[in-house]
Amino acid sequence: MQHIFSTDLTSGLYTDMYQLSMAHSHFNYNRQNEQVVFDYFFRKQPYDGGFTVFSGLGELLPLLQEFKFSDRDIDWLHKNGFKTEFLEFLRGFRFNGTLHSMREGEIVFPQEPLVRVQGNIVEAQLAETVLLNYLNFQSLVATKAARIKLVARGAALSEFGLRRAQGLGGMFASRAAFTGGFTSTSNVLAASIYGLPAVGTMAHAYIQSYDDELEAFRSFAKVNPEGCVLLVDTYDTLKIGVPNAITVGKEMEQEGHKLMGIRLDSGDLAYLAKQARQMLDEAGLNYVKIVASNQLDEHIIKSLFEQGAPIDIFGVGTNLATGKPDAALDGVYKLSMANDEPRLKLSENIKKTTLPGLKQVYRYSDDKGNFIADAVALESDAVPVAMHHPYEPDKSMSLEGYSSEALLQLVMQNGEPTNAPTSVTDVAAYATERLSKLSAEHKRFENPHIYKVGVSKQLLDLRNDLRSKYKKESL
Numbered sequence: 515m516q517h518i519f520s521t522d523l524t525s526g527l528y529t530d531m532y533q534l535s536m537a538h539s540h541f542n543y544n545r546q547n548e549q550v551v552f553d554y555f556f557r558k559q560p561y562d563g564g565f566t567v568f569s570g571l572g573e574l575l576p577l578l579q580e581f582k583f584s585d586r587d588i589d590w591l592h593k594n595g596f597k598t599e600f601l602e603f604l605r606g607f608r609f610n611g612t613l614h615s616m617r618e619g620e621i622v623f624p625q626e627p628l629v630r631v632q633g634n635i636v637e638a639q640l641a642e643t644v645l646l647n648y649l650n651f652q653s654l655v656a657t658k659a660a661r662i663k664l665v666a667r668g669a670a671l672s673e674f675g676l677r678r679a680q681g682l683g684g685m686f687a688s689r690a691a692f693t694g695g696f697t698s699t700s701n702v703l704a705a706s707i708y709g710l711p712a713v714g715t716m717a718h719a720y721i722q723s724y725d726d727e728l729e730a731f732r733s734f735a736k737v738n739p740e741g742c743v744l745l746v747d748t749y750d751t752l753k754i755g756v757p758n759a760i761t762v763g764k765e766m767e768q769e770g771h772k773l774m775g776i777r778l779d780s781g782d783l784a785y786l787a788k789q790a791r792q793m794l795d796e797a798g799l800n801y802v803k804i805v806a807s808n809q810l811d812e813h814i815i816k817s818l819f820e821q822g823a824p825i826d827i828f829g830v831g832t833n834l835a836t837g838k839p840d841a842a843l844d845g846v847y848k849l850s851m852a853n854d855e856p857r858l859k860l861s862e863n864i865k866k867t868t869l870p871g872l873k874q875v876y877r878y879s880d881d882k883g884n885f886i887a888d889a890v891a892l893e894s895d896a897v898p899v900a901m902h903h904p905y906e907p908d909k910s911m912s913l914e915g916y917s918s919e920a921l922l923q924l925v926m927q928n929g930e931p932t933n934a935p936t937s938v939t940d941v942a943a944y945a946t947e948r949l950s951k952l953s954a955e956h957k958r959f960e961n962p963h964i965y966k967v968g969v970s971k972q973l974l975d976l977r978n979d980l981r982s983k984y985k986k987e988s989l
């Protein structure tokens with residue numbers, strides 16, 4: 515009997531069935547050496563926001579390196595109708611493609627390619643599902659984390675989501691939360707794998723298991739005097755919980771320790787935080803921090819500060835780890851070249867017609883380093899000095915006078931990463947630095963100003979030529 519925990523997740527079967535059926539067919543027609551290019555991009559900002567934090571690359575690259583078909587995988591495919599010669603080909607399969615990508619932690623926008631995958635048609639197609647699975651979810655959660663950080667006024671942010679996450683996705687949620695700006699996690703396995711600070715307070719069950727809350731606090735503090743946070747809302751926050759925490763805090767001082775904090779997990783968090791702060795301060799425990807949790811998100815945290823809540827640390831679980839209220843980032847993977855020919859996918863909806871060709875993305879900044887606009891261009895273009903609206907081509911914008919940087923950088927060549935892995939701490943620092951260059955209008959939660967992403971004239975012309983060609987063919 516197999517279980518997920520007895521399964522190697524680098525298995526080539528971690529894909530959708532149609533990828534294998536297509537690969538089988540390509541192999542059958544001896545097309546496995548045909549070269550293609552795919553682009554990864556998304557169409558709609560999550561949370562009706564103005565930006566996305568690109569996350570997940572640091573897990574994707576090592577996965578692609580290891581992606582392979584084991585004897586067990588081959589056996590399963592054999593039982594499911596795949597031909598022997600194809601299975602022999604898969605037995606020796608390795609991903610040898612080349613990737614250009616935005617740096618992990620980059621602030622990104624709809625329509626622009628975030629990753630460009632070049633390789634043979636089989637490897638590039640087989641990479642699709644896992645690439646989308648890794649990048650869509652981690653970017654969704656990293657963006658949520660960054661939105662929370664924007665309103666957190668420097669408070670520490672701890673990710674508490676494992677219990678409410680979509681199963682094993684909780685591992686990636688913890689990683690992504692950190693890349694987006696959280697400072698710690700309660701998820702011990704994620705902390706140990708990714709080198710994150712692991713933190714924890716205590717649960718109601720611990721207090722309920724004693725006859726008396728004071729006795730529970732005392733026993734816990736004795737064993738955990740460092741970083742001790744007492745949960746004060748089990749019976750009555752202000753009448754019982756905070757006074758008991760003060761008693762234990764004073765007792766800890768006698769022992770040469772300091773109570774680190776109290777945690778509020780229900781009720782009116784602003785009111786309770788103010789009252790608790792006053793009680794702690796009057797008892798001489800002004801160093802004791804106030805931790806808040808309970809279905810928090812960026813809107814509630816913003817409101818709590820506007821109400822003057824003296825909260826030092828937020829624990830955020832459900833809304834962060836699940837990307838609530840958005841179930842997914844809508845990132846897609848579309849073919850843009852085949853055998854050196856640009857390709858596009860037509861749609862009745864011009865917004866869904868893809869951008870053909872081998873492309874680069876340029877970011878333009880003013881002399882203070884603030885982001886102004888992004889232009890998608892053909893790699894063969896000179897750096898554009900003007901760009902057009904992707905769907906209303908009469909609208910154009912001059913890019914003269916701004917500095918530009920190419921955002922898609924080589925990250926994997928012939929299946930090998932080109933750089934040493936980046937730590938999640940470095941990714942988080944990069945995301946913070948880049949987000950600081952995006953104006954407040956693009957970062958506000960209500961009707962954020964839409965960041966301009968345009969296309970070069972040559973790319974627009976190429977798309978129009980191909981559209982006309984395919985439209986004519988379909989007449």
Ligand SMILES: Nc1ncnc2c1ncn2[C@@H]1O[C@H](COP(=O)(O)OP(=O)(O)OP(=O)(O)O)[C@@H](O)[C@H]1O
Pocket residue numbers: 779780781782783784785807808809810814817818821
């Ligand atoms: N001052 C506040 N301003 C805005 N939102 C708040 C404030 N205090 C708490 N909240 C939020 O309001 C929601 C309160 O949820 P709910 O009505 O379930 O209360 P509760 O205190 O958790 O109840 P229970 O005691 O049953 O657990 C939570 O999401 C919480 O974060």
Ligand SMILES: O=P(O)(O)OC[C@H]1O[C@H](OP(=O)(O)OP(=O)(O)O)[C@H](O)[C@@H]1O
Pocket residue numbers: 674675677678716717718719779807808809810829830831832833
């Ligand atoms: O509200 P979230 O943002 O998802 O944060 C995580 C929640 O998980 C815990 O509650 P739970 O009732 O599961 O356990 P407990 O008995 O320890 O409170 C904790 O007390 C938080 O309220």
Ligand SMILES: O=C(O)c1cccnc1
Pocket residue numbers: 674675677700713714715716777807829831
């Ligand atoms: O440490 C905590 O307080 C914690 C951890 C996970 C979920 N809720 C709370």
